[in-house]
Amino acid sequence: MDKLSITGGNPLAGRLRVSGAKNSALPILAGTLLTEQPVTIRNAPHLHDVTTMIELLGTLGADVVIDEKLNVEVCAGTLGELLAPYELVKTMRASFLVLGPLVARFGQARVSLPGGCAIGSRPVDQHLKGLEAMGAQIEVVDGYVHASAADGLRGNDVYMDVVTVGGTENLMMAACLARGRTRLRNCAQEPEITDLGNFLSALGAKISGHGTATIEIEGVPALHGGSHKIMPDRVEAGTYLVAAAATGGRLRVMDVEADILASVLEKLRQAGADIKIGEGWIELDMHGRRPRAVDIETAPYPGFPTDMQAQFMALNAVAEGAATIRENIFENRFMHVQEMNRLGADIEVHGHSMAVVHGVGALTAAPVMATDLRASSSLVIAALVAQGTTLIDRIYHIDRGYETIEEKLQQVGAQVQRVT
Ligand code: UD1
Numbered sequence: 001m002d003k004l005s006i007t008g009g010n011p012l013a014g015r016l017r018v019s020g021a022k023n024s025a026l027p028i029l030a031g032t033l034l035t036e037q038p039v040t041i042r043n044a045p046h047l048h049d050v051t052t053m054i055e056l057l058g059t060l061g062a063d064v065v066i067d068e069k070l071n072v073e074v075c076a077g078t079l080g081e082l083l084a085p086y087e088l089v090k091t092m093r094a095s096f097l098v099l100g101p102l103v104a105r106f107g108q109a110r111v112s113l114p115g116g117c118a119i120g121s122r123p124v125d126q127h128l129k130g131l132e133a134m135g136a137q138i139e140v141v142d143g144y145v146h147a148s149a150a151d152g153l154r155g156n157d158v159y160m161d162v163v164t165v166g167g168t169e170n171l172m173m174a175a176c177l178a179r180g181r182t183r184l185r186n187c188a189q190e191p192e193i194t195d196l197g198n199f200l201s202a203l204g205a206k207i208s209g210h211g212t213a214t215i216e217i218e219g220v221p222a223l224h225g226g227s228h229k230i231m232p233d234r235v236e237a238g239t240y241l242v243a244a245a246a247t248g249g250r251l252r253v254m255d256v257e258a259d260i261l262a263s264v265l266e267k268l269r270q271a272g273a274d275i276k277i278g279e280g281w282i283e284l285d286m287h288g289r290r291p292r293a294v295d296i297e298t299a300p301y302p303g304f305p306t307d308m309q310a311q312f313m314a315l316n317a318v319a320e321g322a323a324t325i326r327e328n329i330f331e332n333r334f335m336h337v338q339e340m341n342r343l344g345a346d347i348e349v350h351g352h353s354m355a356v357v358h359g360v361g362a363l364t365a366a367p368v369m370a371t372d373l374r375a376s377s378s379l380v381i382a383a384l385v386a387q388g389t390t391l392i393d394r395i396y397h398i399d400r401g402y403e404t405i406e407e408k409l410q411q412v413g414a415q416v417q418r419v420t
Contacts, residue, residue: 002399004392004406006383007415008365011249011288014412018237018256019045019403020230023094023307024192027169028199028228029053030097032074033062034105034176035203037225041072044230049400052092056084060098079106086112086143092400096124097166100174103136103147110144126167130158134171134178155180155219163188163300168215169196175217176205184215190301191231191260199228232256235307235374236402238264241284242311243381243409245273245291246318251412252283263304270294271315291315293323293359300329310336310378317345318385319359327353336375339368343382343390365390370397377402384414391419 020043030053032039044050054064054072061080065073082102089095089112102109114124128138128145134153139146155178160167165188172193175182187193189211197210203226206218237256244251245268258265258277265275268284271291276283293316298306306329316323317340327333334355337347343366346358365388370376376397383390392398395418398405406416 003419004395005417005419007389008386010413011247012244012251012412013249015252016408017254018232021233022401024195025230026053026094027097027196031173033076033101035223036077038075040227042229044072045403056088082109084111100170104174104177108148110146126160126164127170130171133158153178155182157183159185178219182217187215195231202226234260238308239311239377242315244284246315246381246385248286248288250285254281258282267294291319293319293321295324297326298328307374310374314378314381316357322358325355335371336378342366343386367391370394373397373401
């Protein structure tokens, strides 16, 4: 199993390019199932989760071709058995996003329930409630959701009583081919949802309000083919900026827009970073200073993203002062704390959702284990500041969400090697 070996102490310095967003590529790839015509996806990141989604599309019977520029062309003309098997869904929860497109286009689908996962129970009740409101019959049999709508879906008003990114995406896609108008309320407003809405519009969907709490969709009988460029990965960009801040470095991230990172940049400024913004780039300079501790509270967009919580924990671990971190989205998302404390951090967890971090002068290397995607990137940041060489095990978690992380970090002066 691959490991990362990181020798800490070098401030990050230089420039790096941000890849396409994983959390945008996954729903958009699922959305290619809505049309029988070919769809080209540009700027898809080369990541394990994206490969899993492509494998799922292939299992369903879609033709998928990846060209020399890494564009992904999907043609879901005729599909085979409309079944998303447990083996694929269990490895990646976003596989559940094929349910809405399949039932909308074919009137039936069987998709495995995602099941438990390391960061909490993560139910799909809102997805199912919304599809039922659009006329689907839902049964759960032996861990599989059987959805059917023999006469097609009907548009309806749906209020989601939890703000859910995946739920909003599944229902948006389903509504594109439903008869009549759907009004989705209390929607998640993440930029990836705006990107999905723009993609669906490019295929001929009549959709408005994506990126706000109310999305309206006027169903059409069919979508056509098209092409779409995936937006930049704001979590990848944020992670590298935090790594630069924690190491007292200076870094420019390119191919990214600052407006999708507003809450993160604000916290970095509070931590003492000097931030400059240009067209398509963000530059952070710590002027060699140690960061100041910053309180964090996660919330749905435009609040502070849960996917950046662990990285700020690492920053606070070496900051001046103490900070409180509140995790309000997931119930079990502090698994990195134990590992960070092995590196000499001083972090206490109170209940499920609060941690208090007392910044320490230095961390020291130790063998650690990645437990989930963002937790593992926080360990990378901690290792970049720790004295000595840290070995991070189970980095397949990192490969789910960070494209060629060791190459990008080497490019900006970090001492990182992948060891097998
Ligand atoms: C997406 C992101 C993930 C991010 C998360 C929150 C993708 C592929 N993944 O995950 O990186 O951390 O948003 O920003 O885009 N919930 C329910 N019922 C439901 C659905 C969700 O109670 O039917 C709860 C979940 O348990 C969780 C909260 O809602 O507590 C948010 O989950 P959700 O927004 O759905 O996350 P994902 O779409 O799975």
